[in-house]
Amino acid sequence: xxxxxxxxxxxxxxxxxxxxxxxxxxxxxxxxxxxxxxxxxxxxxxxxxxxxxxxxxxxxxxxxxxxxxxxxxxxxxxxxxxxxxxxxxxxxxxxxxxxxxxxxxxxxxxxxxxxxxxxxxxxxxxxxxxxxxxxxxxxxxxxxxxxxxxxxxxxxxxxxxxxxxxxxxxxxxxxxxxxxxxxxxxxxxxxxxxxxxxxxxxxxxxxxxxxxxxxxxxxxxxxxxxxxxxxxxxxxxxxxxxxxxxxxxxxxxxxxxxxxxxxxxxxxxxxx
Numbered sequence: 378x379x380x381x382x383x384x385x386x387x388x389x390x391x392x393x394x395x396x397x398x399x400x401x402x403x404x405x406x407x408x409x410x411x412x413x414x415x416x417x418x419x420x421x422x423x424x425x426x427x428x429x430x431x432x433x434x435x436x437x438x439x440x441x442x443x444x445x446x447x448x449x450x451x452x453x454x455x456x457x458x459x460x461x462x463x464x465x466x467x468x469x470x471x472x473x474x475x476x477x478x479x480x481x482x483x484x485x486x487x488x489x490x491x492x493x494x495x496x497x498x499x500x501x502x503x504x505x506x507x508x509x510x511x512x513x514x515x516x517x518x519x520x521x522x523x524x525x526x527x528x529x530x531x532x533x534x535x536x537x538x539x540x541x542x543x544x545x546x547x548x549x550x551x552x553x554x555x556x557x558x559x560x561x562x563x564x565x566x567x568x569x570x571x572x573x574x575x576x577x578x579x580x581x582x583x584x585x586x587x588x589x590x591x592x593x594x595x596x597x598x599x600x601x602x603x604x605x606x607x608x609x610x611x612x613x614x615x616x617x618x619x620x621x622x623x624x625x626x627x628x629x630x631x632x633x634x635x636x637x638x639x640x641x642x643x644x645x646x647x648x649x
Contacts, residue, residue: 412453413475418482418624423452425512426486426632431457433635437642441491444639445484449476452483482624485568486631489545491591493640494574494618495529495598496540496647504539504649505532506616510634518603519557525630526573526619527637531598534614537578539598540647541616543589544572544640552585558617559602559609562595573619576602576612592645 417423428436432451435458439447450459450466459466470476498504506529513523531539543564550571551563558575562583565571578599583589603611620631 413470413473413479415475415478416625417475418479418622419627419629424629424631426635428635429457433638435460436487437639442488444487444490446480448487449480449483478624481568482622485566485570485622486620486636487639489547489566489568489570490636490640491546491643492542492544493637493644494541494544494616496542496645496649498649499646500648503532506530506539507532508634508637510632512632512634526575526617527633529598529616529618529637531614534600536599536601536609536614537597538649539614539616540594540649541574541577541596541598542592542645542647543595544591545570546591547572547589549583549585549587549589549595552580552583554606555602556604557602560596560599564589564595569622571621573617573621575617575619576600576615578609578614594647 426448428448428451436444436447436451439460446467447460447463450456450463450470453470454466471480495506508527508529511524511528513525516522516524533539545564545566547564547566549562550565551561553561555561555575558573560577560580561573561575562577562580563571563573574595576599577596578601580596581594583593583595589595598614598616599609600612600614601607601609618633618637620633620636622629622631
């Protein structure tokens, strides 16, 4: 009798364990699905464009036209290896009506990237640039605000030395002076993302409305800005890169750090 009760207790515990696991899986799936809505692409969490180093290595080896979709699945699944069953996961998420607009945002951010914005100098390998993830770090000029971009700092603090190339194909949407950005040029890529290159010392030959190709020189790194037109030297020579979309009709910034890491896998060479 005692052994029967023990067996029944073990059986009940086993069944309870199975139920708890099944319930946990169901709750987890519901939580994942709740991550996707019409506002997902403009949330603070998504705008960080964060990822694990392990997934970055996967993304770097993925064909550029597939990167946006893979990142979208990665973000929604919070999985390090979404490529292992990408087809099934895509079929699952694409059933939701919000998927199309979210995938479009991810495509605009990832698929058009071709080159790192600052070439290497074979003659002067010491001419390097460095950058860290400074997304939303505090800035105070003109009032306290978050840093909506990434700064590529020059190892040689010489304005006009480092060429800046377009990371994507596109059209020049803006060119000229901004108080905070100095001399800047903005290029809208084919999938709709706006790439903002700021603090330039001078421009290339492109004007607003001109088409550019990825790798074309669009200017030279400088230290302009933080004052009226022509202000220089308020900070060290660097390139500020910003990336923007308009998912809700409002300008929305996205963290360029991992995009720059990805572009760093393909740097051009230039004589300077």
